[in-house]
Amino acid sequence: MSKDYSNGAAHVRGAFVPIDEATIPVLDWGLTRSDATYDVVHVRNGAFFRLDDHLKRFQRSLDSLRLVPPYSMGEMARIAAQCVVLSGLRNSYVALVSTRGRPRIAGSRRPQDCENTFIAYAIPWIDVIPPDVQERGAHLHIASVPRISSRSVDPTVKNYHWGDLTRGLFEAHDAGFDTTVLLDADGFVTEGPGFNVFVVQDGRVLTPDRGALEGITRQTVLDLCAMKRIDAAIVPLRRSDLLEADEMFCATTAGGVMPVSRIDGHIMSNDGPGPISMLLKEFYWAQHDAGWHMTPLDYENFEEPYAARLGA
């Protein structure tokens, strides 16, 4: 019987499996030490968005952590694409992950002794902030827990060190907010759990200059602003910039441009999404539909270099 990939497809330990069967060994340092990096690219209407930019960032992350997966970048991209094709998903998140793996010599504590892994998977698209919440504008809480120092964990290397972000989420949910944004130990705005943040002040679109992933969506917002001749900049931002903002929005692969209407006690744009946020959100999706930075997948005629291992 052929396997059911409709919930998503993964590639682990050299084989394609349905997402619900994708597992990693308990002794993988990716699990025991959060020693891993990853990237997530989305597929919209059957085409990747900014695939090359995601692959370049993934390579930078791998290099930074001295991870060497057992495939070339071209092979990894192809495996990830094959996960999408297998799943048949037209709208999907596609993750490329590399973990430190397990030491080849049992008990070794040397990261050099580990057999680095590559995992890919494609799962159905779900916005990180649900569409109905985006429609009224998300309510954000400024967490009391500071973002982990970027001198300890480089936030520009996409990572699973989410302890601070998760604490911020609990705090926000306990206080009745949708999600959270973290400041660093010096009081500067960084990012939220899975997204970059932007404020709009006097018509200028601003995003933090520190403590955050250099998001592909963040870059896209800056590009879209340039195309629309909206003044935009990467600058230091403090708590007061959030609490005095005219508008605010979050930006991520997992949802695009997502408007915010409240940040703690500060209510913006008559308690709804602001006009510049909405303009950028709509332009973001319109540019997708126009084929900007899109790489279409061929679902029908996908060459299958790994067909023998599919077991389908």
Ligand SMILES: Cc1ncc(COP(=O)(O)O)c(C=O)c1O
């Ligand atoms: C911590 C963090 N910041 C920002 C982002 C947004 O990055 P991108 O736009 O590349 O998805 C993500 C994405 O998942 C993230 O995990």
